[in-house]
Amino acid sequence: MGEEKREATLRYLRSKFAQYYQTRPLHLPPRFGRREFGFILFEGGFVLRHLGFPKEATLYRYIRSKSPAHVYHSAAYYETPGAPTMAEKGWMGADLIFDLDADHIPGWQKMGYPGMLEAVKGQVIRLIDDFLVGDLGFREDDLRIAFSGARGYHIHIRDPRVFTLESHERREIVDYITGTGLDLQLVGRREPFEERTFGGQTRTLKRFRIPMASDPGWRGRTTRGISQWLETLSELPEEQAIEALRQLEGVGPKRAQKIYGTLQRLGTDGTRARVETGHLEFFPPGSGASLVAQGVEYAKGATDEPVSSDTKRLIRLMGSLHGKTGFSVVPLTREELDAFDPLTDAVPALYEHEKIRVETPQAIVTDMMGETFNLEPGQNSVPEYLAIFLMCRGMATLASGMAGDATEGPT
Amino acid sequence: MLAMYPFLAEASRYIRDQGLSLEEVLDHRAFQGARNWARERVFTSLETGDLPNPPLSRSAECLEALYAYPLARILVSCVGDGFLVRRFALAEADLARRRLSRESDDFLLAASHALGLDALRDGAFRLHFSDFLRATRQLRGKEWKLINQPVREGFVLLSRDRFLRVVEGHLRNRFEAELPLEVNPTLLRAFEEEVIELHTALRDRRSRLQGEDLGTIRVTNFPPCMEKLLATVLASENVSHPGRFALVSFMNNIGLGFDEIYQIFASVPDFRESVTRYQIEHITGQISGTVYTAPECSTMKSYGICPGPDRLCETITHPLSYYRKKTRMSGTAKKAPADRPAKAAS
Ligand code: SF4
Secondary structure (H helix, E strand, O other), rough: OOOHHHHHHHHHHHHHHHHHHHHHHOOOOOOHHHOEEEEEEOOOOOEEEEEOOOHHHHHHHHHHHHHEEEEEOEEEEEOOOOOOHHHHEEEEEEEEEEEHHHOOOOOHHHHHHHHHHHHHHHHHHHHHHHHHHHOOOOOOEEEEEEOOOOEEEEEEEHHHOOOOOHHHHHHHHHHHOOOOOOOOHHHHEEEEEEEEEEOOOEEEEEHHHHHHHOOOOOHHHHHHHHHHHHHHHOOOOHHHHHHHHHOOOOOOOOHHHHHHHHHHHHHHHHHHHOOOEEOOOOOOHHHHHHHHHHHEEEEOOOOOHHHOOOOOOEEEEEEEEOOOOOOEEEEHHHHHHHHHOHHHHOOOOOOOOOEEEEOOOEEEEEEOOOEEEEEEEEEEEHHHHHHHHHHHHHOOEEEEHHHHHOEEEEE | OOOOOOOHHHHHHHHHOOOOOHHHHHOOOOHHHHHHHHHHHHHHHHHOOOOOOOOOOOOHHHHHHHHHHHHHHHHHHHHHOOHHHHHHHHHHHHHHHHHHHHOOHHHHHHHHHHOOOOOOOOOOOEHHHHHHHHHOOOOOHHHHHHOOOOOOOOEEEHHEEEEEEHHHHHHHHHHHOOOOOOHHHHHHOHHHHHHHHHHHHHHHHHHHHHHOOEEEEHHHOHHHHHHHHHHHOOOOOOOHHHHHHHHHHHHHHHOOOOOHHHHHOOOOHHHHHOOOOOHHHOOOOOOOOOOOOOHHHHHHHHHHOOOOOOHHHHHHHHHHHHHHHHHHHHHHHHHHHHHHOOOOOO
């Protein structure tokens, strides 16, 4: 790729970003005067950080003059956010942040962009509904959700009770969500249920019991996980279901067949009623532990550990643009999240439908704004919003002769 | 009542309302008892950690107890030693728990509110998980992990006993964070004798633990990583899980048995949690029969517990080889002391 074309492409993007920031699109975090800000420019190089902005106007002036590719702020509040070292900043507390990216989804590489965005959204919804609002009891008002602008979502928790949690304690929350360090004794154990005496010898019969589905915390959660697993299992074709059952410890082909028969006989409701009241008698006692492991696997959530435990990390500013996609970092309520489609809803209104010419070295198939685009290698005329996405991704350059079309923003 | 819980805001308000400065109290003959008591408290917290809990019946006793608390804190602050602060915080929090354990549920709940905890009671005690996390910061057993708690709507359900332990943890954190207080020359002078005594006691204690010989084992031959881990444990600061594992397995590998290792750790204030008996049993093979080998240098580095190699480190890849090499070298060093590897660098 020619240096000149690259230059022209960057100029185009910079001026588009500058135009965008003229519309006052930013959603500043509360207490933003106490936050550190950071930027990455299109020219590359280091993160410009250790910057503080006492007023909204100064921040806008800075952003408009630099037209940065990425804008971040600290999750933390500082006495002096602009101080050059962490020690001098004086940490006062930090929002609790969760970051869920497509690469936490098993098999994401094979999903394609729209597929992975959908899958990650499902995980985010579960993270919020089951864990953050569910078990941890945060109110929706204390929770800000944002599309990250690329492949995932961020959740900012602004409940003052969590501000002063330190790294170790934040990691405990992550462990809670990801099912790490669970004491398996708590969620299932063999217990005696009957004594039998044969010819003077007493034998204690044991069975595997799991907690009630309504028990608080991971006890109930694991049971619900087992129940959900069995439910999906009963919807599979017989062969696959039996194959899955055979993965359990102590379950051979005959046993699997028998369990499958029992599950069918009990039906979904019958199975659920038993499992959710702690009964697993239709499984051999030896398989209990592996069933519990299945349940945990099914019930656990996902989130990126380092992002949550690092109390000094920078996070993308809501309403800013992501320089690797051109999408905006869209703030969302839990309700808005359900219908949110990044490939349409994160495209700034400012980007035109008018076509511009770009050069794409490789063939590209992609969806955007409800349309599928099929681009051959070479020169292509595409709507500006797609051109911006491709140029930001580094998959396209502005075709020569186009550079003059963009009006240079203030520098 | 206030005399039993002198850390409550009400108690300090009461003292403030008396209008006596601490300097005056220290000078005053009438407060000699409180002063003795304060002294007693600090020394006991350093030695056994088991503070006496006498019944307070006469009002004079109550008054003394009430004043003993701030005086003890001043004394600890005059010494200004981190280890003493932690011992003192631990002992005071432990005493508070023992006292609270005799109170009614209502009182316990009210006290936890006065301490700023977001707690409720309906059958069991319930504590907001953020307070639970902060208060159990120093408790590292899996029974204190958040994931193993019954959490519902943001609150952790706790039995009365566990709730008391959590309140204790909260108090311990608070005492540690508050101390040392600022002290002025008048106070320093008033406690001059005690401060000297405490410094001596602290020094004795350290040299006892860091003495050349641990039986047949020489701590001076430890590689920097293990030396540092041991020092950290002995200073009763938190050591990461991999760090504890590395240290215990290392000590086991160089010939210390379960009992000896246990004894070393038992001298740490919050031994209960910092390295559990179970962990030592496990690592030394008491439970499963598997004896673990200490991790090699590259692993130590990736855990971030290699404090940066010294010169001898550059010739080895395993902390155990360091120890063996150095033991051999110091054996010959008796004849030629100049051969001793330069330890002064660290
Ligand atoms: S190099 Fe090896 S022996 Fe030396 S301090 Fe690091 S881990 Fe320990």
